[in-house]
Amino acid sequence: MSAPARSSASVQDYVKVIHAHTEWQAAPITTTALAARLGVTAASASEMVRRLDQRGLVRHRPYRPVELTPAGRSLAVAMIRRHRVLETWLAAELGYGWDEVHDEAERLEHAVSDRLIEAIADRLGDPEHDPHGDPIPRRDGTVAPVNARPLAGFDAGHRVAVRRVSDADPALLRDLAAARIGLGTGLTVGSGLRARLDDGDEVALSAAAVAAVWAVDRGEHPGCTLSQRS
DSSP: OOOOTTSOHHHHHHHHHHHHHHHHOSSOBOHHHHHHHHTOOHHHHHHHHHHHHHTTSEEOOTTSOBEEOHHHHHHHHHHHHHHHHHHHHHHHHHOOOTTTHHHHHHHHTTTSOHHHHHHHHHHTTOOSBOTTSOBOOOTTSOOOOOOOEEGGGSOTTOEEEEEEEOOSOHHHHHHHHHTTOOTTOEEEEOSTTEEEETTSOEEEOOHHHHHHEEEEEOOOOTTOOHHHHO
């Protein structure tokens, strides 16, 4: 799987963000949300979406969300593989924190060759997920499903393990690390915005942190309502 050399860095960034958005929710992204994620004006995002539509990479109609075509998805998945392999390498081999790898990988992903990406993947043992728990697309372009749900989907008293954390806000990642919450962390969901770590320590979570964390359950509890909300 390779990233077509004829695609500009901006085109690659756009299709990657459009695809990554749907990894966290079923609804496709709007041009307003796309602009916010990329840090550009709404007008700039609208113009780029129009160009992507002309190139057959997205489907878009006025006042409707943006969706990738098969060609757009293929390019997006190739770029996401590059990005997440680089993030994993930066963390595993160079000691970068999980709040630092995203921006560094953004700069590197457009410059390195497919050969280097695959050599890095081989060196790392072909990892299945990046430092935030996001799945790394396989070499054939397939992506493993994320068997997790938002932390807000668990009721109070439920024991869970953190499986995935959004990398959209580096400051939030630092706050979670300071609270000793990372991939694999076991905790019990409390009432409101509180949780208890397996060692007994209680932590207060912001609404943004609850929205950013996805987890897997570790078994039901008395009065559990999870099954009714599945």
